[in-house]
Amino acid sequence: EILTHLPGHPWRSHLRVFEEVESTNTLLKAMGREGAPEGTVLIADRQTGGRGRLGRTFLSPGGTGIYFSALIRPNVPPNQIMHLTCAVAVAMCDAVEETCGLRPGIRWTNGLVFGKRKLGGILTALCVGAAGTVDWAIVGIGINCAATAFPKELEGIATSLASVTEVPVDRYALCAELVRQLEYMNRDLQQKQRDYMAFYRQNCVVIGKNVHLIRGDEIRSATVLDVDDQGALTVRLQDGQITTINSGEVSLRGENNYV
Numbered sequence: 001e002i003l004t005h006l007p008g009h010p011w012r013s014h015l016r017v018f019e020e021v022e023s024t025n026t027l028l029k030a031m032g033r034e035g036a037p038e039g040t041v042l043i044a045d046r047q048t049g050g051r052g053r054l055g056r057t058f059l060s061p062g063g064t065g066i067y068f069s070a071l072i073r074p075n076v077p078p079n080q081i082m083h084l085t086c087a088v089a090v091a092m093c094d095a096v097e098e099t100c101g102l103r104p105g106i107r108w109t110n111g112l113v114f115g116k117r118k119l120g121g122i123l124t125a126l127c128v129g130a131a132g133t134v135d136w137a138i139v140g141i142g143i144n145c146a147a148t149a150f151p152k153e154l155e156g157i158a159t160s161l162a163s164v165t166e167v168p169v170d171r172y173a174l175c176a177e178l179v180r181q182l183e184y185m186n187r188d189l190q191q192k193q194r195d196y197m198a199f200y201r202q203n204c205v206v207i208g209k210n211v212h213l214i215r216g217d218e219i220r221s222a223t224v225l226d227v228d229d230q231g232a233l234t235v236r237l238q239d240g241q242i243t244t245i246n247s248g249e250v251s252l253r254g255e256n257n258y259v
């Protein structure tokens, strides 16, 4: 039970647990349109249509993962929201470390990794209101917990908490810790943006690496120099030019692997 881990928590009464949904993000978006309160959290045991960035599928079988979405109302303009996904990545690392004793790495922009393999990811969705401000944001979190084998297309790419820790993972405890870390983050985001970004940088595994930047069919090689306080990536292209990349439509791949 998740609620037993969250006595007196301010988001406690807004938490819903489902056996199966299409996607916790899609469902929460619909609830956001209906005025769901800040701190509404949906957790599912499995998703039939889990989504990742750029319309990719996020495989979400039952009993093995965490599929989690939270609705917040950050008071920032939409063009200053990239650091939200970064702060969520830090909150996820904190939650995993707190419950499993191991701190994952962050792969810019929205991936959590152990070694060279993907442990989970974040999918952020925004609703921009008439005034041009963010009405609500949904942060969707997926974490591979118990799976020890993956379908062929994910072999060598995906990993899970069970594959890297000796002790079985308590998914309820981890979900509760995610709620706690996200609530802290949401309370402090504006004052602590720089602190979250500093932690992000410390955990970010791509800084200093040679990568491929992928935009549609275009692939460019680059060296990652840094992540700035807005969450954008500073890279040096092969011709020596230094440029800043916003997450937008760009994906990143390691030269030989996922990282």
Ligand code: BTN
Residues within 6 Å of the ligand: 022, 023, 024, 025, 026, 047, 049, 050, 051, 052, 053, 054, 056, 058, 066, 067, 068, 069, 110, 111, 120, 121, 122, 123, 140, 141, 142, 143
């Ligand atoms: C990615 O790796 O690109 C992001 C993956 C995000 C997956 C989570 S699982 C809960 C929520 N519902 C979804 O359909 N996606 C997110």
